[in-house]
Amino acid sequence: MSEPRGVCRTVLRIACQLLWLAGLVLGLSGVYLLLKYLNCGLFFHNIYIIFPAVLAIVAAGFLLGAGTVGCWVSGKESPCLQGLFVYLLIAVFCLEATAAVLAYININKVDSELSPFKSIFQKYNGSRQDPDTSTVDAIQKELQCCGVRDYRDWLNTRWFNQTGHPSVPHSCCNSTYRNCDGNITEPELLYSEGCQVKLEVALVFILHLIIILTAVVAVFQVVGLVSVAQLMKEQPLQEYQILDREAIS
Numbered sequence: 001m002s003e004p005r006g007v008c009r010t011v012l013r014i015a016c017q018l019l020w021l022a023g024l025v026l027g028l029s030g031v032y033l034l035l036k037y038l039n040c041g042l043f044f045h046n047i048y049i050i051f052p053a054v055l056a057i058v059a060a061g062f063l064l065g066a067g068t069v070g071c072w073v074s075g076k077e078s079p080c081l082q083g084l085f086v087y088l089l090i091a092v093f094c095l096e097a098t099a100a101v102l103a104y105i106n107i108n109k110v111d112s113e114l115s116p117f118k119s120i121f122q123k124y125n126g127s128r129q130d131p132d133t134s135t136v137d138a139i140q141k142e143l144q145c146c147g148v149r150d151y152r153d154w155l156n157t158r159w160f161n162q163t164g165h166p167s168v169p170h171s172c173c174n175s176t177y178r179n180c181d182g183n184i185t186e187p188e189l190l191y192s193e194g195c196q197v198k199l200e201v202a203l204v205f206i207l208h209l210i211i212i213l214t215a216v217v218a219v220f221q222v223v224g225l226v227s228v229a230q231l232m233k234e235q236p237l238q239e240y241q242i243l244d245r246e247a248i249s
Contacts, residue, residue: 009074012227015220016070022045022217023063026096029213030056032234033206037140040137040199042120045113049106055099056210058212062092063217070224073231082228100214103207110203117148117196124159126169137171139195143202149194151187 031055037044066088073081105114125130140146146168147153154160154168166183172190173180180189 003211008230009143011076012224015076015224016067016181016226018220019063019067019070019217019224022213022220023060023067026056026063026210026213026217027060029206029209030054030060033203033210035204036199037204040135040139041118042132043114043139043196043199045115048115049110050101050150052099052106052210055095055102056213058190059092059099062088062095066092066224067216071226080234082186082232085227085228089225093221094217096217100211103210107204107207110200110207114196114199118153120155121148122157122159124149124169126159126163139199140169140171140191141152143195144175144191145193145195145198146191147194148196150192151184151190152195155184222237 016235023171030053034050035051037047037050067084069081069085069088072078073085106249108143120132122135123130124136125133127133151168152173154172160168166185168182168190170180172182174189177189180186182190184190
């Protein structure tokens with residue numbers, strides 16, 4: 001094995017391991033965004049925001065496959081595996097480019113996508129059997145938040161005005177304070193941030209992460225493509241032997 005080929009194989013192996021790592025992080029990012037939508041689906045205006053997540057998960061699967069094939073290529077002289085590796089990287093590039101574009105578009109639409117927040121909070125009636133009430137309580141506990149923007153949003157709800165008590169739902173209480181009963185005269189015992197604000201921050205972070213990971217993976221892909229192209233370029237030619245016609249007959 002010549003020294004340049006040995007270097008290319010080593011670089012390719014390292015690039016493929018980095019592709020595995022990037023694919024794992026990218027897949028987890030997509031799964032996180034998808035789970036957020038499944039858990040908080042009532043608060044989303046439509047399903048378009050999950051398209052980057054779905055594409056990220058599919059791209060992660062291709063990345064893991066490309067990393068595996070690339071490791072085989074780094075140890076074997078196989079033109080078929082080399083070609084498969086190139087095709088997988090091209091497919092990953094198309095998927096990730098589309099996911100990054102959709103993520104960039106949705107970043108500016110997160111606020112409008114969460115527009116149903118206010119209407120669902122207005123439907124809160126305090127009954128555990130009511131699906132909207134259960135959803136609001138669940139998201140306030142999960143995200144550790146209170147109200148849409150903050151706890152003062154509850155002062156304008158029908159439920160707050162009907163109860164006649166200066167208190168918000170117990171799901172607004174900070175779990176570190178055992179004596180909290182939701183009284184608005186003790187706002188320091190309540191979660192300080194609103195649910196829409198916290199969910200917006202989480203979604204924007206994941207969408208930005210998908211865009212950044214796409215750029216990082218693109219660098220690894222270029223390194224992998226250059227390495228495998230060099231291996232294909234220096235592939236030893238197959239020796240062919242002309243058969244004697246008389247020997248064939």
